[in-house]
Amino acid sequence: MLTTANVAEIAGLVGEPARAAMLLALMEGRALSAGELARAAGVAAPTASGHLGRMDAAGLLAIERQGRHRYHRLASPAVAAMLESIMAVAGQAVRRPVVxxxxxxxxxxxxxxxxxxxxxxxxxxxxxxxxxxxxxxxxxxxxxxxxxxxxxxxxxxxxxxxxxxxxxxxxxxxxxxxxxxxxxxxxxxxxxxxxxxxxxxxxxxxxxxxxxxxxxxxxxxxxxxxxxxxxxxxxxx
Incomplete structure (x- = not known):
């Protein structure tokens, strides 16, 4: 059953800057390694692993395995649609001079x-x-x-x-x-x-x-x- 706690959990996961950067990197549609996502977010590998584990547990990410390698992708089109909607709202909310x-x-x-x-x-x-x-x-x-x-x-x-x-x-x-x-x-x-x-x-x-x-x-x-x-x-x- 959906609760306000569920909504707050997802919002909190997406709202952290490093995790947001990783999710946006995956909007390209490709599966990426933890190292590639760490570089996209500008964080150390152990920090990236912690973030990825939390997002995977929450159902935002899915893991693909190829031999010893693990790759992360967005779990579903619904997650991608959520991110695109957040970007639309964020773009409307930001007020800055035109550059x-x-x-x-x-x-x-x-x-x-x-x-x-x-x-x-x-x-x-x-x-x-x-x-x-x-x-x-x-x-x-x-x-x-x-x-x-x-x-x-x-x-x-x-x-x-x-x-x-x-x-x-x-x-x-x-x-x-x-x-x-x-x-x-x-x-x-x-x-x-x-x-x-x-x-x-x-x-x-x-x-x-x-x-x-x-x-x-x-x-x-x-x-x-x-x-x-x-x-x-x-x-x-």
């Missing part, structure tokens, strides 16, 4: 991974265009693909039937995920993950090593424009 940010910040705003799906300006534009074209119905609680939406997924190489079969009973089919930089929803759930897989599999996008940023290839820009009919402002820095 011109560098190219890497611009890349993250344009397109980045949010655990297993795409976030950023392009991801929000995809959701907007699918809604405008009658391919998607999105509410605060979830989303529904129409026949047009399923046809669009097939056109870019994502089979809705296969996605539905693989995700049945294990995860949400389609849901809005509040984008921390755009302050509007992009697509999460099985549909959001399938879209990112299709973009990467088609060579339309590439992951940036050591970053959550995702770059769009020239062929990808043409293909995405054809598929979604983006406004040119989507590509502006």
């Amino acid at each position: 011109r940010t560098g190219p890497r910040d611009a890349a993250l705003r344009r397109a980045r991974t949010c655990y297993d799906h795409l976030a950023g300006r392009i991801a929000v534009a995809v959701a907007d265009r699918m809604i405008a074209r009658g391919g998607l119905e999105l509410s605060a609680d979830g989303g529904v693909l129409t026949g047009r939406g399923e046809a669009l997924l097939r056109a870019i190489g994502a089979d809705p039937d296969a996605i539905r079969a693989a995700s049945r009973g294990r995860r949400t089919w389609c849901r809005p995920c509040m984008d921390w930089s755009e302050r509007r929803p992009h697509l999460g759930g099985a549909v959001g993950a399938a879209l990112l897989d299709a973009y990467l599999g088609n060579g339309w996008m590439r992951r940036v090593q050591g970053s959550r940023a995702v770059t769009v290839t020239p062929a990808g820009r043409l293909a995405l424009d054809r598929a979604f009919g983006f406004d040119p402002v989507v590509w502006d820095d």
Whole structure:
């Protein structure tokens, strides 16, 4: 049964700066070692191990073993959605002078991974265009693909039937995920993950090593424009 103590425990775990840094490092969707997470948080290895143990016990992390090595990842898309929502609220709460940010910040705003799906300006534009074209119905609680939406997924190489079969009973089919930089929803759930897989599999996008940023290839820009009919402002820095 959910209690205020449960909520306070999770909030306390996420609210500690070193643990927050580790969790955000895992938002890229990869599993990382304790050493890699210690470096991301700027703490010593024993300190990192203590933090990881507490987060694992609370259900925030899952451990993958490969031989003698142990790797940590976010336990579920629900944990990733919680972190993305916290970033959105934190961004609204902070009041500071506008600062011109560098190219890497611009890349993250344009397109980045949010655990297993795409976030950023392009991801929000995809959701907007699918809604405008009658391919998607999105509410605060979830989303529904129409026949047009399923046809669009097939056109870019994502089979809705296969996605539905693989995700049945294990995860949400389609849901809005509040984008921390755009302050509007992009697509999460099985549909959001399938879209990112299709973009990467088609060579339309590439992951940036050591970053959550995702770059769009020239062929990808043409293909995405054809598929979604983006406004040119989507590509502006």
